[in-house]
Amino acid sequence: MRDALWTALKTVNDPELHRDLVSLGMIERAEVEGRVAHVKVNLTTPACPLKGKIEGDVRAAVLSVPGIEDVAVTFGAMVRTGGQPALPGVKHVLLVGSGKGGVGKSSVAVNVAAALARDGARVGLMDADVYGPSVAHMLGEGGARVTANAERKMQPLTAHGLRFLSMANLSPAGQALVWRGPMLHSAIQQFLKDAAWGDLDYLIVDLPPGTGDVQLSLTQTIQVTGAVIVTTPQDVALIDAARAIDMFRKASVPVLGVVENMSYFVAPDTGLTYDLFGRGGSRKLGSLPMLGEVPIDVAARQDADAGLPTVLAHPESTAAQALTQVARNLAGRVSVQALSDLPEQLPVL
Numbered sequence: 001m002r003d004a005l006w007t008a009l010k011t012v013n014d015p016e017l018h019r020d021l022v023s024l025g026m027i028e029r030a031e032v033e034g035r036v037a038h039v040k041v042n043l044t045t046p047a048c049p050l051k052g053k054i055e056g057d058v059r060a061a062v063l064s065v066p067g068i069e070d071v072a073v074t075f076g077a078m079v080r081t082g083g084q085p086a087l088p089g090v091k092h093v094l095l096v097g098s099g100k101g102g103v104g105k106s107s108v109a110v111n112v113a114a115a116l117a118r119d120g121a122r123v124g125l126m127d128a129d130v131y132g133p134s135v136a137h138m139l140g141e142g143g144a145r146v147t148a149n150a151e152r153k154m155q156p157l158t159a160h161g162l163r164f165l166s167m168a169n170l171s172p173a174g175q176a177l178v179w180r181g182p183m184l185h186s187a188i189q190q191f192l193k194d195a196a197w198g199d200l201d202y203l204i205v206d207l208p209p210g211t212g213d214v215q216l217s218l219t220q221t222i223q224v225t226g227a228v229i230v231t232t233p234q235d236v237a238l239i240d241a242a243r244a245i246d247m248f249r250k251a252s253v254p255v256l257g258v259v260e261n262m263s264y265f266v267a268p269d270t271g272l273t274y275d276l277f278g279r280g281g282s283r284k285l286g287s288l289p290m291l292g293e294v295p296i297d298v299a300a301r302q303d304a305d306a307g308l309p310t311v312l313a314h315p316e317s318t319a320a321q322a323l324t325q326v327a328r329n330l331a332g333r334v335s336v337q338a339l340s341d342l343p344e345q346l347p348v349l
């Protein structure tokens with residue numbers, strides 16, 4: 001019956017990769033005890049957006065095997081890389097960029113990082129927005145100071161289950177950074193290479209808005225997995241977002257998707273929805289995957305000011321759920337990107 005079980009599992013495809021779970025090496029264990037099958041699926045990310053669908057498909061396939069009356073499906077996860085990791089120990093570097101300032105790029109970066117960490121991924125967050133570093137404040141650690149470890153490497157700070165580094169934790173609060181290109185380049189290098197990030201599944205990088213030196217420096221120094229574009233839906237933001245997309249394309253950085261922030265507003269007193277900036281406008285950016293539409297949410301802003309990612313502070317709010325879905329959709333895109341170049345038959349793990 002064991003062979004029949006594996007044959008049945010071979011009929012289940014990963015919904016995004018369109019290949020069967022067995023040849024993708026995602027079935028870690030499949031055994032039959034009496035009339036009960038035990039299957040352990042090793043997902044390609046703990047933040048898998050399609051876990052429910054995969055579980056349903058596995059159950060249906062296994063229960064079609066004659067003699068099997070019940071099935072217990074359990075899950076593990078291991079984030080894969082397509083080739084060499086971006087940095088030693090860091091599987092994926094993901095850039096969060098925007099064309100315009102103030103569209104919510106840092107908010108999205110912080111909440112995506114916190115949501116991935118809550119789902120069980122090992123996550124780092126690097127604040128490369130050197131002119132307006134807000135990550136530390138949004139994590140409630142604006143006053144913390146970075147120290148060096150025994151190997152004289154910068155020791156990332158920790159908050160809400162993730163590791164982070166921000167220029168705000170190096171320079172005295174309120175002091176402006178007046179840096180030229182080469183200095184910026186070396187600061188970015190240090191954040192990437194002279195920091196003890198440890199083992200990470202995802203290193204999320206909050207870029208400055210626009211298309212300047214920091215973005216260039218990052219895309220030229222390391223092999224990033226891809227970029228996410230955050231925009232609001234009105235034309236003035238989209239014009240700049242299109243420029244940012246063009247910059248990533250020219251730098252051969254895949255754009256993994258778009259997040260439409262401040263997409264709409266639901267009045268808390270009446271429940272009426274207002275499309276303040278023209279919900280859905282970001283579809284004008286072309287055929288890029290839409291990772292999610294995040295509404296304007298007063299609590300999300302208050303949580304950011306209070307140093308708490310809203311996905312953790314108000315996980316039930318519409319904005320928090322949209323941001324959680326953005327994180328999972330992004331993790332899904334990363335898996336697709338990493339696994340689509342793999343050979344036909346992978347070893348079973």
Ligand SMILES: Nc1ncnc2c1ncn2[C@@H]1O[C@H](COP(=O)(O)OP(=O)(O)OP(=O)(O)O)[C@@H](O)[C@H]1O
Binds near residue numbers: 134262294295298
């Ligand atoms: N969906 C939202 N609902 C309500 N407030 C939001 C939302 N997204 C972001 N904000 C608020 O808007 C402000 C700007 O957000 P944020 O700093 O994330 O933007 P940014 O694009 O990173 O800006 P910058 O260009 O300065 O780096 C912050 O006060 C933040 O809390």
